[in-house]
Amino acid sequence: MTLYIDCLIFEYNKAPGYQEYLFSLLDYFSLHRDEFKYDDIVLIIRKSQESHFLRYRDVFSIVTFEINGILSQILIQSIMEILLRVEATDVILFTYNYSSLIKRCKHILVVHDLQYLHFPRNFSFFRRMQRKTMVPRSVHLADRIIAISECTRNDIVDSYGAENDKVVIIYNYCDFKKFEEKQSENSSISAIVPDSGVPYFLCVSSLAPHKNIKRLLKAFSSFLQTNSGYYLIIVSSRLGLGDEELDIISNSPCPGNFIFTGYIGAPLLAELYRKCIAFILPTLFEGFGIPIVEAEHFGARLLLSDIMICHEIAGENAEYFDPKNIDDIKRCLCLVTSSENQMGKMSYNLEKFSSENTSLKYIKLLNSI
Numbered sequence: 001m002t003l004y005i006d007c008l009i010f011e012y013n014k015a016p017g018y019q020e021y022l023f024s025l026l027d028y029f030s031l032h033r034d035e036f037k038y039d040d041i042v043l044i045i046r047k048s049q050e051s052h053f054l055r056y057r058d059v060f061s062i063v064t065f066e067i068n069g070i071l072s073q074i075l076i077q078s079i080m081e082i083l084l085r086v087e088a089t090d091v092i093l094f095t096y097n098y099s100s101l102i103k104r105c106k107h108i109l110v111v112h113d114l115q116y117l118h119f120p121r122n123f124s125f126f127r128r129m130q131r132k133t134m135v136p137r138s139v140h141l142a143d144r145i146i147a148i149s150e151c152t153r154n155d156i157v158d159s160y161g162a163e164n165d166k167v168v169i170i171y172n173y174c175d176f177k178k179f180e181e182k183q184s185e186n187s188s189i190s191a192i193v194p195d196s197g198v199p200y201f202l203c204v205s206s207l208a209p210h211k212n213i214k215r216l217l218k219a220f221s222s223f224l225q226t227n228s229g230y231y232l233i234i235v236s237s238r239l240g241l242g243d244e245e246l247d248i249i250s251n252s253p254c255p256g257n258f259i260f261t262g263y264i265g266a267p268l269l270a271e272l273y274r275k276c277i278a279f280i281l282p283t284l285f286e287g288f289g290i291p292i293v294e295a296e297h298f299g300a301r302l303l304l305s306d307i308m309i310c311h312e313i314a315g316e317n318a319e320y321f322d323p324k325n326i327d328d329i330k331r332c333l334c335l336v337t338s339s340e341n342q343m344g345k346m347s348y349n350l351e352k353f354s355s356e357n358t359s360l361k362y363i364k365l366l367n368s369i
Contacts, residue, residue, distance in 0.1 A: 002090045003038040003366060005029075007045045008065065008077060009096040012052055013263070016206065016237045018112065020290055021148075022095060024175040028359035030059040037367045038091075044080070070126050077134070081105060091369050093362075098134035099141060106369050109142035111135075113287025114155045119210045136160050144365060146170050148288045151309045168365065173358035174293045174350075179270035189271045192233065192261055200231035200259075201333065202276035202300070204269070204291035205283065207236050212282040212305070212323050214245055219282075219329035221252035227337055228254050233272060237263040273298035278336045281305060282323045289313050296348040303332045317348055 009015075010022060026043070033041070040061055045053055047064040056062070063084065067073050076083065080100040086092070090105040099107050116123050116131040123131070139145060139160045145167045147153035153169050156162045190196055201220070205211045213234065220232045239262050241249075249258045264272075273279065279295035280303040292313045295302060302318035304310040310318065319335060322328040351357065 001038050002040045002042060002087070003036065004042045004044055004084065004086070004090065004092040005060075006077075006080070006092060006094045006096075006099075007043055007049075007053070008067065008073065008080075010045065010049055010052075012049060013237055017288075017290060018096060021112070021172050024173045025095075025359055025362065026056060026060075027175060028173055028355060029363070030056055032360075032363060033059050035363050035367075042084075044084070070130065074130055074134075078102065091366060093366065094138065094142075097131070097138070099138040101134065101137055101141075103141050107138075107142045108144050108146065108366065108369065109138055110146045110148070111139070111152055111156055111287075112148050113152055113285070114159055115210070115285060115287070117155075117159060118285055122208055122210060142166070143369060144168060146362070146365070148172050149309055150312055152287045168361075170361045170365075171353055171358050172288050172290060173355055174290055174297070174353050176294075176297055178266040179297075181265070181267050189268065189275065192259060192264075192268075192272070193231065194256075198229065198231055199277045199337075200233050200275075201303075201336075202233050202235070202272050202279050202295075203281060204235045204279075204294070205281060206238065207240060210283065210285045212284050214248070215323065215326050215329060216280065216282040217245055217248045217252075217258065219326045219333065220258070221248055222326065223330050223333045224253045224257060227334075228257070230277075230333075230337065231257045231259060233259045233261065233276070235261045235264060235269060235272065269294075270298065273300055276300055278303050278333075280329075280332070281310070282321075282329060283307070283310075284323055286310070293350065293353050296350055299348070301336060303336065314348075 042061040042063055043053055044063050047066045050064055053062060065076050078101040081102055081104040086105045088105055092105060093108045095110050097111050099109050116128055120128055139162050145162060147156055147167050147169050150169055153167050156167055157164060207213055239260055249255050273295055278301040283305050286309045289309060302314050304314055304318045304320055305323035306320040319332050321332045
Protein backbone atom coordinates (compact mmCIF):
# COMPACT_ATOMS: atom_id res chain seq x y z
CA MET A 1 0.00 0.00 0.00
CA THR A 2 1.41 3.37 -1.04
CA LEU A 3 0.73 6.92 0.11
CA TYR A 4 1.38 9.53 -2.56
CA ILE A 5 1.80 13.19 -1.58
CA ASP A 6 1.06 15.58 -4.42
CA CYS A 7 3.45 18.57 -4.35
CA LEU A 8 3.18 19.53 -8.02
CA ILE A 9 1.94 23.03 -7.25
CA PHE A 10 5.15 23.84 -5.39
CA GLU A 11 7.55 26.35 -6.92
CA TYR A 12 10.19 27.80 -4.62
CA ASN A 13 9.23 31.19 -3.14
CA LYS A 14 6.19 31.43 -5.45
CA ALA A 15 3.61 31.02 -2.66
CA PRO A 16 5.35 31.54 0.72
CA GLY A 17 2.35 30.50 2.82
CA TYR A 18 1.91 27.19 0.99
CA GLN A 19 5.67 26.62 1.02
CA GLU A 20 5.77 27.08 4.80
CA TYR A 21 2.84 24.69 5.20
CA LEU A 22 4.26 22.02 2.89
CA PHE A 23 7.77 21.84 4.31
CA SER A 24 6.56 21.96 7.92
CA LEU A 25 4.24 19.05 7.14
CA LEU A 26 6.88 17.01 5.30
CA ASP A 27 9.44 17.66 8.04
CA TYR A 28 6.98 16.32 10.61
CA PHE A 29 6.09 13.33 8.44
CA SER A 30 9.77 12.46 7.94
CA LEU A 31 10.41 12.52 11.68
CA HIS A 32 7.37 10.28 12.29
CA ARG A 33 7.69 7.95 9.31
CA ASP A 34 7.34 4.86 11.50
CA GLU A 35 3.85 5.92 12.57
CA PHE A 36 2.45 5.51 9.05
CA LYS A 37 0.86 2.23 7.98
CA TYR A 38 2.05 2.59 4.37
CA ASP A 39 4.79 0.47 2.81
CA ASP A 40 5.99 3.41 0.76
CA ILE A 41 5.44 7.17 0.79
CA VAL A 42 6.04 8.92 -2.53
CA LEU A 43 6.46 12.66 -3.11
CA ILE A 44 5.20 13.88 -6.50
CA ILE A 45 7.08 17.01 -7.56
CA ARG A 46 8.14 19.10 -10.53
CA LYS A 47 11.48 18.11 -12.03
CA SER A 48 12.62 21.73 -11.81
CA GLN A 49 12.03 21.77 -8.03
CA GLU A 50 13.81 18.50 -7.18
CA SER A 51 16.71 20.18 -5.38
CA HIS A 52 14.36 21.52 -2.70
CA PHE A 53 13.23 17.99 -1.77
CA LEU A 54 16.60 16.22 -1.62
CA ARG A 55 16.60 16.25 2.18
CA TYR A 56 13.66 13.81 2.11
CA ARG A 57 15.11 11.24 -0.29
CA ASP A 58 16.33 8.93 2.50
CA VAL A 59 12.82 8.74 3.96
CA PHE A 60 10.45 9.06 0.99
CA SER A 61 10.51 8.00 -2.63
CA ILE A 62 10.38 10.84 -5.15
CA VAL A 63 8.66 10.93 -8.55
CA THR A 64 9.23 13.92 -10.82
CA PHE A 65 7.27 15.31 -13.77
CA GLU A 66 8.48 17.78 -16.36
CA ILE A 67 6.04 20.69 -16.28
CA ASN A 68 6.22 23.59 -18.72
CA GLY A 69 3.42 26.07 -18.10
CA ILE A 70 -0.10 25.89 -16.78
CA LEU A 71 -1.53 23.67 -19.54
CA SER A 72 1.15 21.07 -18.91
CA GLN A 73 0.42 21.23 -15.18
CA ILE A 74 -3.34 20.80 -15.68
CA LEU A 75 -2.83 17.83 -18.01
CA ILE A 76 -0.43 15.99 -15.71
CA GLN A 77 -2.55 16.79 -12.65
CA SER A 78 -5.68 15.48 -14.37
CA ILE A 79 -4.23 12.10 -15.41
CA MET A 80 -1.73 11.69 -12.60
CA GLU A 81 -3.17 8.38 -11.38
CA ILE A 82 -2.85 6.82 -14.83
CA LEU A 83 0.76 7.98 -15.10
CA LEU A 84 1.57 6.67 -11.60
CA ARG A 85 -0.26 3.36 -12.17
CA VAL A 86 -1.82 3.54 -8.73
CA GLU A 87 -3.60 0.62 -7.09
CA ALA A 88 -7.12 0.84 -5.68
CA THR A 89 -5.70 0.43 -2.15
CA ASP A 90 -3.37 3.42 -2.53
CA VAL A 91 -4.07 6.88 -1.15
CA ILE A 92 -3.15 10.29 -2.57
CA LEU A 93 -2.85 13.35 -0.35
CA PHE A 94 -3.49 16.36 -2.57
CA THR A 95 -1.91 19.26 -0.70
CA TYR A 96 -3.32 22.23 -2.58
CA ASN A 97 -7.02 22.72 -3.38
CA TYR A 98 -7.48 20.30 -6.29
CA SER A 99 -6.86 16.69 -7.26
CA SER A 100 -6.54 14.57 -10.35
CA LEU A 101 -9.79 14.32 -12.29
CA ILE A 102 -9.57 10.60 -13.04
CA LYS A 103 -9.95 8.66 -9.79
CA ARG A 104 -8.44 5.21 -9.30
CA CYS A 105 -7.69 5.27 -5.56
CA LYS A 106 -8.61 7.08 -2.35
CA HIS A 107 -8.35 10.89 -2.29
CA ILE A 108 -7.56 13.15 0.66
CA LEU A 109 -7.89 16.76 -0.45
CA VAL A 110 -6.44 19.74 1.44
CA VAL A 111 -8.27 23.00 0.74
CA HIS A 112 -6.45 26.12 1.90
CA ASP A 113 -8.94 28.70 0.71
CA LEU A 114 -11.34 29.59 -2.09
CA GLN A 115 -9.70 32.92 -2.77
CA TYR A 116 -10.47 32.72 -6.48
CA LEU A 117 -14.19 33.02 -5.69
CA HIS A 118 -13.73 36.10 -3.50
CA PHE A 119 -10.88 37.88 -5.31
CA PRO A 120 -10.96 36.61 -8.90
CA ARG A 121 -8.82 39.52 -10.15
CA ASN A 122 -5.86 38.06 -8.26
CA PHE A 123 -5.73 35.26 -10.85
CA SER A 124 -5.06 35.13 -14.55
CA PHE A 125 -7.91 33.96 -16.79
CA PHE A 126 -6.39 30.47 -17.13
CA ARG A 127 -5.68 30.12 -13.39
CA ARG A 128 -9.23 31.22 -12.63
CA MET A 129 -10.73 28.77 -15.11
CA GLN A 130 -8.48 26.01 -13.79
CA ARG A 131 -9.80 26.49 -10.27
CA LYS A 132 -13.42 26.90 -11.32
CA THR A 133 -13.16 23.62 -13.21
CA MET A 134 -10.98 21.53 -10.94
CA VAL A 135 -11.83 22.56 -7.37
CA PRO A 136 -15.57 21.65 -7.41
CA ARG A 137 -14.78 18.35 -9.15
CA SER A 138 -12.00 17.63 -6.65
CA VAL A 139 -14.30 18.33 -3.70
CA HIS A 140 -16.83 15.90 -5.18
CA LEU A 141 -14.23 13.15 -5.77
CA ALA A 142 -12.52 13.42 -2.38
CA ASP A 143 -13.06 10.70 0.23
CA ARG A 144 -12.12 13.19 2.95
CA ILE A 145 -11.39 16.91 2.83
CA ILE A 146 -9.00 18.72 5.16
CA ALA A 147 -9.86 22.40 5.67
CA ILE A 148 -7.10 24.46 7.28
CA SER A 149 -9.60 26.53 9.28
CA GLU A 150 -13.26 26.70 10.19
CA CYS A 151 -13.59 29.65 7.80
CA THR A 152 -12.34 27.51 4.94
CA ARG A 153 -14.59 24.61 5.95
CA ASN A 154 -17.62 26.89 5.91
CA ASP A 155 -16.62 28.20 2.49
CA ILE A 156 -16.34 24.65 1.08
CA VAL A 157 -19.71 23.62 2.47
CA ASP A 158 -21.48 26.81 1.41
CA SER A 159 -19.91 27.08 -2.06
CA TYR A 160 -19.86 23.43 -3.14
CA GLY A 161 -22.35 21.66 -0.90
CA ALA A 162 -19.79 19.31 0.63
CA GLU A 163 -21.18 17.12 3.41
CA ASN A 164 -20.22 18.39 6.86
CA ASP A 165 -18.95 14.99 8.01
CA LYS A 166 -16.69 14.74 4.95
CA VAL A 167 -14.74 17.86 5.94
CA VAL A 168 -12.35 17.84 8.90
CA ILE A 169 -10.58 20.94 10.23
CA ILE A 170 -6.84 20.58 10.78
CA TYR A 171 -4.91 23.77 11.39
CA ASN A 172 -1.56 24.33 9.73
CA TYR A 173 1.41 23.16 11.76
CA CYS A 174 3.65 26.04 12.80
CA ASP A 175 7.21 24.80 13.20
CA PHE A 176 8.76 27.17 15.73
CA LYS A 177 12.03 25.23 15.78
CA LYS A 178 13.12 27.05 12.64
CA PHE A 179 13.47 30.20 14.75
CA GLU A 180 16.12 28.50 16.88
CA GLU A 181 18.65 28.40 14.05
CA LYS A 182 21.82 30.40 14.61
CA GLN A 183 21.67 33.85 13.11
CA SER A 184 24.48 34.82 10.79
CA GLU A 185 26.71 37.69 11.86
CA ASN A 186 25.85 39.54 8.65
CA SER A 187 22.13 39.26 9.32
CA SER A 188 20.87 41.28 12.27
CA ILE A 189 18.11 43.71 13.05
CA SER A 190 20.60 46.58 12.88
CA ALA A 191 20.75 46.07 9.11
CA ILE A 192 17.02 46.85 8.91
CA VAL A 193 16.24 49.29 11.72
CA PRO A 194 18.38 52.47 11.72
CA ASP A 195 18.54 52.54 15.53
CA SER A 196 18.06 49.41 17.62
CA GLY A 197 15.93 51.36 20.08
CA VAL A 198 13.36 52.82 17.69
CA PRO A 199 9.80 51.52 18.07
CA TYR A 200 8.29 49.81 15.05
CA PHE A 201 5.16 48.04 13.90
CA LEU A 202 5.70 44.77 12.07
CA CYS A 203 3.66 43.37 9.19
CA VAL A 204 4.51 40.00 7.62
CA SER A 205 2.53 39.68 4.43
CA SER A 206 2.65 39.39 0.67
CA LEU A 207 1.76 42.46 -1.38
CA ALA A 208 -1.21 40.85 -3.13
CA PRO A 209 -4.25 43.16 -3.43
CA HIS A 210 -6.33 41.29 -0.86
CA LYS A 211 -3.57 41.78 1.72
CA ASN A 212 -4.70 45.43 1.83
CA ILE A 213 -1.23 46.91 2.25
CA LYS A 214 -2.24 50.14 0.46
CA ARG A 215 -4.68 51.08 3.24
CA LEU A 216 -2.07 50.26 5.88
CA LEU A 217 0.40 52.61 4.17
CA LYS A 218 -2.22 55.39 4.11
CA ALA A 219 -3.08 54.85 7.77
CA PHE A 220 0.56 54.83 8.84
CA SER A 221 1.30 57.94 6.77
CA SER A 222 -1.50 59.74 8.61
CA PHE A 223 -0.24 58.33 11.93
CA LEU A 224 3.24 59.77 11.24
CA GLN A 225 1.90 63.31 11.23
CA THR A 226 1.91 63.25 15.03
CA ASN A 227 4.13 60.22 15.67
CA SER A 228 7.27 60.70 13.58
CA GLY A 229 9.44 58.50 15.79
CA TYR A 230 7.78 55.24 14.76
CA TYR A 231 8.58 52.89 11.88
CA LEU A 232 6.61 50.37 9.86
CA ILE A 233 8.49 47.25 8.77
CA ILE A 234 6.84 45.08 6.12
CA VAL A 235 8.38 41.67 5.53
CA SER A 236 7.39 40.31 2.14
CA SER A 237 9.27 37.65 0.20
CA ARG A 238 8.45 39.29 -3.13
CA LEU A 239 8.65 43.06 -3.50
CA GLY A 240 7.06 45.17 -6.18
CA LEU A 241 5.13 48.22 -5.05
CA GLY A 242 2.81 49.96 -7.50
CA ASP A 243 2.94 53.67 -8.35
CA GLU A 244 0.08 54.46 -5.96
CA GLU A 245 1.83 52.81 -3.02
CA LEU A 246 5.09 54.60 -3.85
CA ASP A 247 3.24 57.93 -3.99
CA ILE A 248 1.70 57.31 -0.56
CA ILE A 249 5.17 56.75 0.91
CA SER A 250 6.89 59.63 -0.89
CA ASN A 251 4.13 62.07 0.14
CA SER A 252 4.13 61.00 3.79
CA PRO A 253 5.71 63.16 6.51
CA CYS A 254 8.55 60.63 6.96
CA PRO A 255 9.17 58.49 3.84
CA GLY A 256 12.18 56.87 5.49
CA ASN A 257 9.99 55.38 8.21
CA PHE A 258 8.57 52.79 5.80
CA ILE A 259 10.85 49.75 5.54
CA PHE A 260 10.34 46.83 3.14
CA THR A 261 12.75 43.98 3.78
CA GLY A 262 12.14 41.42 1.07
CA TYR A 263 12.82 37.82 2.12
CA ILE A 264 14.62 37.35 5.45
CA GLY A 265 15.65 34.20 7.31
CA ALA A 266 13.81 32.77 10.31
CA PRO A 267 16.32 33.91 13.00
CA LEU A 268 16.12 37.55 11.89
CA LEU A 269 12.34 37.34 11.56
CA ALA A 270 12.20 36.01 15.13
CA GLU A 271 14.13 39.05 16.34
CA LEU A 272 11.72 41.36 14.53
CA TYR A 273 8.74 39.62 16.13
CA ARG A 274 10.32 39.85 19.60
CA LYS A 275 11.15 43.55 19.45
CA CYS A 276 8.16 45.04 17.63
CA ILE A 277 5.72 47.17 19.63
CA ALA A 278 2.88 45.42 17.78
CA PHE A 279 2.22 43.06 14.89
CA ILE A 280 -0.35 44.37 12.42
CA LEU A 281 -2.18 42.51 9.66
CA PRO A 282 -4.70 44.48 7.53
CA THR A 283 -5.75 41.55 5.33
CA LEU A 284 -9.18 41.32 3.72
CA PHE A 285 -9.12 37.54 3.30
CA GLU A 286 -7.14 34.52 4.54
CA GLY A 287 -7.59 30.78 4.59
CA PHE A 288 -5.37 30.70 7.68
CA GLY A 289 -2.72 33.09 8.99
CA ILE A 290 0.62 31.61 10.02
CA PRO A 291 2.20 35.05 10.74
CA ILE A 292 -0.47 35.65 13.40
CA VAL A 293 0.48 32.42 15.18
CA GLU A 294 4.18 33.27 14.86
CA ALA A 295 3.57 36.72 16.35
CA GLU A 296 1.65 35.10 19.23
CA HIS A 297 4.55 32.70 19.80
CA PHE A 298 6.85 35.66 20.44
CA GLY A 299 4.35 37.50 22.63
CA ALA A 300 3.75 40.38 20.23
CA ARG A 301 0.72 42.57 20.68
CA LEU A 302 -1.77 41.93 17.86
CA LEU A 303 -3.58 44.47 15.68
CA LEU A 304 -5.76 42.51 13.26
CA SER A 305 -8.45 42.90 10.65
CA ASP A 306 -11.94 42.41 11.99
CA ILE A 307 -12.61 39.35 9.82
CA MET A 308 -13.65 35.85 10.83
CA ILE A 309 -10.31 34.06 10.33
CA CYS A 310 -8.42 36.53 12.54
CA HIS A 311 -10.97 36.01 15.31
CA GLU A 312 -10.68 32.24 14.84
CA ILE A 313 -6.92 32.35 15.36
CA ALA A 314 -6.50 35.12 17.95
CA GLY A 315 -9.87 35.23 19.71
CA GLU A 316 -9.99 37.95 22.36
CA ASN A 317 -6.21 38.40 22.33
CA ALA A 318 -6.12 41.15 19.69
CA GLU A 319 -7.24 44.67 18.93
CA TYR A 320 -9.44 44.58 15.84
CA PHE A 321 -10.05 47.22 13.18
CA ASP A 322 -12.19 47.58 10.09
CA PRO A 323 -9.66 46.78 7.32
CA LYS A 324 -11.53 48.97 4.82
CA ASN A 325 -11.47 52.02 7.13
CA ILE A 326 -8.16 53.88 7.14
CA ASP A 327 -9.13 55.94 10.20
CA ASP A 328 -9.90 52.77 12.14
CA ILE A 329 -6.51 51.26 11.25
CA LYS A 330 -4.91 54.49 12.45
CA ARG A 331 -6.97 54.29 15.66
CA CYS A 332 -5.34 50.94 16.49
CA LEU A 333 -1.87 52.31 15.76
CA CYS A 334 -2.52 55.22 18.13
CA LEU A 335 -3.98 52.88 20.75
CA VAL A 336 -0.68 51.02 21.06
CA THR A 337 1.40 54.18 21.38
CA SER A 338 -0.75 55.92 24.00
CA SER A 339 0.91 55.76 27.41
CA GLU A 340 -2.04 54.10 29.17
CA ASN A 341 -2.03 51.25 26.65
CA GLN A 342 1.67 50.47 26.53
CA MET A 343 2.48 47.05 27.94
CA GLY A 344 5.09 44.31 27.92
CA LYS A 345 4.99 41.04 26.04
CA MET A 346 1.71 39.18 25.81
CA SER A 347 1.07 35.54 26.67
CA TYR A 348 -1.04 33.30 24.43
CA ASN A 349 -2.32 29.73 24.52
CA LEU A 350 -1.11 28.09 21.30
CA GLU A 351 -2.13 24.53 22.16
CA LYS A 352 -4.51 24.20 19.20
CA PHE A 353 -1.60 24.89 16.85
CA SER A 354 0.71 22.29 18.42
CA SER A 355 1.95 19.34 16.38
CA GLU A 356 -0.43 17.05 18.30
CA ASN A 357 -3.39 19.07 17.08
CA THR A 358 -2.11 19.61 13.55
CA SER A 359 0.33 17.29 11.79
CA LEU A 360 -0.38 14.31 14.07
CA LYS A 361 -4.03 14.56 13.03
CA TYR A 362 -2.91 14.19 9.40
CA ILE A 363 -1.18 10.92 10.23
CA LYS A 364 -4.21 9.59 12.10
CA LEU A 365 -6.54 10.54 9.24
CA LEU A 366 -4.27 9.09 6.55
CA ASN A 367 -3.94 5.83 8.50
CA SER A 368 -7.71 5.58 8.89
CA ILE A 369 -8.42 5.48 5.15
